[in-house]
Structure formats: C-alpha cells, structure tokens
Amino acid sequence: MITATEEDYIKAVFNISQNERKEMVGTNQIAAKMQTSAASVTDMLRKLNAKELIIYEKYKGAKLSALGTSQAMTLLRKHRLWESFLVYKLGFAWDEVHDLAEQLEHVKSAELVNKLDEYLGYPKFDPHGDPIPDLNGTLTIRNQVILSTLAGSDTGVVVGVKKHDKQFLSHLNKVNIKIGAEIKILEKYEYDQSTKVMIDQKNEAVLTLAVCENIFVKPV
Amino acid sequence: MITATEEDYIKAVFNISQNERKEMVGTNQIAAKMQTSAASVTDMLRKLNAKELIIYEKYKGAKLSALGTSQAMTLLRKHRLWESFLVYKLGFAWDEVHDLAEQLEHVKSAELVNKLDEYLGYPKFDPHGDPIPDLNGTLTIRNQVILSTLAGSDTGVVVGVKKHDKQFLSHLNKVNIKIGAEIKILEKYEYDQSTKVMIDQKNEAVLTLAVCENIFVKPV
DNA sequence: ATTAAAATTTAGACAAACTTAAAAAATATG
C-alpha cells in the first residue's frame, strides 16, 4: 500500500523534474515543495527507493522509476479530473480548486476515477488547461507557446497556465484573462520587460514578465 | 484540528449510541466497530475527552458532547451526500458506495459539501433511505416501521435499510428489493420466523427474520 | 588546491495511532 504522503512525494518529484527539465531532483528542492525538512525528505527517499517507486542514490538525488512514473500519471489524472468536476459541475472558480483536488486525489478507487471521467464526458483538459491523462496514462499534446515568446502584433488564445496558485490565478481574474481569451500583443517595453496587450478585443492591460511567462497560448 | 481517525471514533460513538438506544457507549463496543483493540480505544477516548468532543469517565464509558454531536451530524451529512452523489450521479450501485463515502467524508471543506448539496438538488434522503442532515444539522423524520412488525396481509413501501454492508444489500438486490419497492406480507411462518412476501406485485419471496428486521417500510 | 559555502545525511527524539500482555475495576454467578 502506498500512503497519501508517499503519493505527495512522488508528485513532488514528478513536478520538479518536469518544471526544471532535468532527471535528477535534489533533496532540498523536494523539501521546499513539500514544506518539510531535508532530513525528512532523505528518510522518505530511502523508503520510496525500497518500494522501487523512485531511484535514489545518496547525495545524487532521486528520479521516478517506471512504476513511480505510472503512479504519478494516475495521480495527475485523478487530480485533474477532480479539478474538472469541481469547476465544470460544482461551479467552483479555477483559483479555488487546487487544495480540494489535493485531498480528493488521495481517495483510493480506480473505479471512482473512471466513473468520474465518464460522467464528465472524458475531458481532455482541466480548468487550468492542463492535459488529463487517459486510462493508459497518455497525454494529449497541444500546440502551445509561452505568452512571453510572442512578438509585437502577434495574437494568441489562452489555452493554459503554468502556475496554479491562488495569487496568480486571482490576478488573471482581475485582468479578465481566462482560458479561451484572445490576447494581442500591442507593445513590448524593453525597460521593465512588461507588455501591453489587448484582451478579447475589449480590455487593454499591461502584463509583467512574471505574468507572461506563466501563460500558455495557441498562436493564431 | 480534528484528524480523520478522530472523526471515525466520533462516528462510531454516535452510531452505537443510536443503534443500541443508550447514551453511554462501552470501550469494547467501540473497539469492535473500529476493528481495533480496547487499549487503543481507551487512548483515543482520553484524547477526545481532552478535546471536549466526548464526555468520558474511566470504566463508565463515553458519550458525545454537544460539540461532538454537531461534529457527528456534519460527518453524517457529508457521508450521505457523497453516497447520494456516487449513486445518483456517477451510477454506482447502493451496495458499492459505503467505503468510498467513508474516504470522501474526510475531505476538509464546508463549501464543498454545501456545493455538492446544491448540485444534487438538496436531497432529503440518501440511496439507503437515510435522512441527510441539512446545514443546521436538522434531520427530516419519516413515518416508518420495521418490516418485521407488519402483520399478515399488511403492505408497505420500502423507504430504507438499517444495515449498509455489501452482503446484506447484495442479497436485497437478488430478491428485487430496493427503495420504493412495495412489499405485501403473504404469510408469517411461526416455526422459523420467516415471512412469505409479494414484491412489487410480481415476485414472491421468503424473507428470514434477519432480513425483515433490517428493512424500513412506510405502511400503506 | 585549499577553503568556504551549500547540500545532504545521520542521529536522536517526538507525536499519533497502533499492538500485546498484564493489572485493575466492574459485573455476574453460585
């Protein structure tokens, strides 16, 4: 049996590995993500290594094993389906569902997830635009770029966000950016690397680099 | 903060107190329900007493405090709403949802439960016919009797079941008894206290006392 | 290449919830 805490560690390793685009993940990075001490992480890495969910070597770091990766996909699937349910069915806002999904994803039942998937109509993307792995763990890949890579007068449609914290998402709400919104680059200011944009042909806004770097758009 | 385990103990005390119709609940009874040792129960009763969720005296037993009772009502509400969701929305059978609801009811979020309630259309009863407490903890009381108290040629409509285990509910499925079914008493056999009944004016069946004692009907 | 800094591991300890075995209290029985 795999505990909820172990699942959280697996997710942490997976996420860090994805974000930083490197295989081996360090103890301190995991500790930061899990909001715990490096010592606790070392303990857990040993345990997960013994369970063959990760491959871990002292002082070298950890990476997911094949088993751990499939586990991570299952968790991702659960998390994203629950977020979809909370937003599409229960009417939560996209900045309210992360913590709830963190709890719900630990519920043990393959059948529940699959029934939920069916009930939602097999969605391919969650409310943050993240792809939902199917039963086999396959992800739909989408043609997308980071908003900050668009040049002057380019236009893109928002298809996803890179960060999921409430602060960031609430900020997007304030400037009327949501999934499906059309963003046209009006001007890029060299000085502070901010960008003036037109949103949905209605609202003008100036976005800092910190914002533009965390929005995925499909170029049009 | 109240842990998932503590919540389970509170539910156990509440359930035993209800079923046995007595205020004070013994250590052994709780141990049996929680599938643990009497020693563990003693430890926990102390802790819950310190948290003022139960009132406990050595060798005397435990009962819920006002705080504990309101906690139990919240748990009951969560459990029954999740069961309703699983059956009414996801299409689970009534004998498949208990364990899942046990997990889901521990998810921490008042808003989630209330949104779920709204989404389900504020149901008054769950798939087993048990009343669902509303936001204030109020239960709808229904006019019901135990099937075994009906006499020859009496008729009742099934409104609930007393036991929720898979074995019992699967047995009811086999003899076509479900919520809303009409049961007419054809004959009561003194010898082994079994009862011949007509179900939905279609299927004849002989029910043992063990079955009749656990079905609630509304007399018609 | 040596040293300073950062990252990681080890050691020892704690809390929650559990276990078994033994002791103590309550209850039931002759």
Added chain:
DNA sequence: CATATTTTTTAAGTTTGTCTAAATTTTAAT
C-alpha cells in the same frame, strides 16, 4: 457475599512521518 468472568485500563513497545542539531559530502570560489 465471595469468587469467577468480563470489561477496561495501564504499561511498554512499534510504525509512520515529522523535527532539530550535528556530521558529512559535494560544489563553488579564491
């Protein structure tokens, strides 16, 4: 009412996941 039985509690120890502090290894910098 004394004794036997049942119930409950105490005691001591386990596991999981956590912590702090100290020791060690790795990495970075002069």
